[in-house]
Amino acid sequence: MTAARLPRMTTSRSPLPLLGGLAPDAFMKRYWHKRPLLIRQAIPGFSAPLSREALFALAAQDDVESRLITHARKRWQLDHGPFDIDALPPLTRKQWTLLVQGVNLHAPAVDALMQRFRFIPDARLDDVMISYASDGGGVGPHLDSYDVFLLQAHGKRRWRIGAQRDTTWLDDVPLRILKNFEAEEEWVLEPGDMLYLPPGYAHDGVAEGECMTYSIGFRAPLEQEMLQNFLYYLAENAADLPFARHFAGRYADPKQPAVKHPAALPDAMIDTLISQLERVRWGQKEVEDFLGRWLSEPKSHVFFDPPEKPLSTSRFVHEVSTRGVTLSAKTQLLYRRNRYFVNGEPLEVPISARSTLRILADQRELDAAECADFEQKDQEIVEILYDWYASGWLLLGPDAKGVRKLRAVRKKAG
Numbered sequence: 001m002t003a004a005r006l007p008r009m010t011t012s013r014s015p016l017p018l019l020g021g022l023a024p025d026a027f028m029k030r031y032w033h034k035r036p037l038l039i040r041q042a043i044p045g046f047s048a049p050l051s052r053e054a055l056f057a058l059a060a061q062d063d064v065e066s067r068l069i070t071h072a073r074k075r076w077q078l079d080h081g082p083f084d085i086d087a088l089p090p091l092t093r094k095q096w097t098l099l100v101q102g103v104n105l106h107a108p109a110v111d112a113l114m115q116r117f118r119f120i121p122d123a124r125l126d127d128v129m130i131s132y133a134s135d136g137g138g139v140g141p142h143l144d145s146y147d148v149f150l151l152q153a154h155g156k157r158r159w160r161i162g163a164q165r166d167t168t169w170l171d172d173v174p175l176r177i178l179k180n181f182e183a184e185e186e187w188v189l190e191p192g193d194m195l196y197l198p199p200g201y202a203h204d205g206v207a208e209g210e211c212m213t214y215s216i217g218f219r220a221p222l223e224q225e226m227l228q229n230f231l232y233y234l235a236e237n238a239a240d241l242p243f244a245r246h247f248a249g250r251y252a253d254p255k256q257p258a259v260k261h262p263a264a265l266p267d268a269m270i271d272t273l274i275s276q277l278e279r280v281r282w283g284q285k286e287v288e289d290f291l292g293r294w295l296s297e298p299k300s301h302v303f304f305d306p307p308e309k310p311l312s313t314s315r316f317v318h319e320v321s322t323r324g325v326t327l328s329a330k331t332q333l334l335y336r337r338n339r340y341f342v343n344g345e346p347l348e349v350p351i352s353a354r355s356t357l358r359i360l361a362d363q364r365e366l367d368a369a370e371c372a373d374f375e376q377k378d379q380e381i382v383e384i385l386y387d388w389y390a391s392g393w394l395l396l397g398p399d400a401k402g403v404r405k406l407r408a409v410r411k412k413a414g
């Protein structure tokens, strides 16, 4: 499989086989958040880049989220990983499924697959979950709050879907399973076929023989969650934000009279706080700063692997100018105009480094040619990249196929 690290702007109007020949623009207008789309052979001749055994090995790691769902005699059971291989049911047992979250963080080929969906902003792309199911396995009819692309990777799965409004859940089951699922359409997906579902669309996928399905999932925080987190940000950064200049030191009450009711809250204290709150201000800058930090923050179970023996800076510059660099699949690099955010941290970027960082953020890699003149003039970009390399956020060397493909598309796009 080839990686396609294409910045959105070069591809949004060209038909993508991945979307059944629709251009990303057309897909977003007609289907995204609106209606399901079945794409036969979205990836022609697709063969799962990760074997069943490799997936089971990931489910045994404690930095990987996994769940096991078994269904027998109308009973559903949910267990959380990590799972040693011998904790999984035998392959010959029917109706069980193993779900492994965030596989893109651990398997480069799966990360490369996820990159194909970057016609949608990184801030919205979440992860690739891979499910392995034995014959008859599935997670039951349900709906998700997020959009999802369900790519069949191995074997066959029968999907039934419906636009129902009835969201009554089965009682006494550890999973959200729809009580009154009514399917309106039904297909059997084979390797390379893909089904897009908008949020809230009921679906039920049942394996026909053993199968593996890749769910390319999206991130849609609750509005309440966004607001709460912004308020935490304001609170945490209050001392550094412009309204801090109104802070007047410690509360004082020179006019406080003697009281008959000592337990009553004093008016002056309430009034002081209200007038302080009226001075709290935020604007576009604070909102952008918050979103950049928050959305680029790695999930709690993500750990980076710094190089055991980092190269010296000069050796690093030499290597980079011959091999290029790639962001680690775990790194989130976002930007808004001239402000950059990497793995939860805002970054002061000198003017000289901005254009290179922007290319790196959109492509997720720089080829050797793009790093060739670092030695002569780009001290600032070298400092940033070396720091990321030493933290395990950036890796030496290209994804050659991805870079070559990008060059070809760029040339075509002029």
Ligand code: SIN
Residues within 6 Å of the ligand: 097, 130, 131, 138, 139, 144, 148, 203, 205, 213, 214, 215
């Ligand atoms: C699965 O792959 O079994 C479940 C995916 C989903 O329904 O979202």
Ligand code: CO
Residues within 6 Å of the ligand: 142, 143, 144, 203
């Ligand atoms: Co689902």
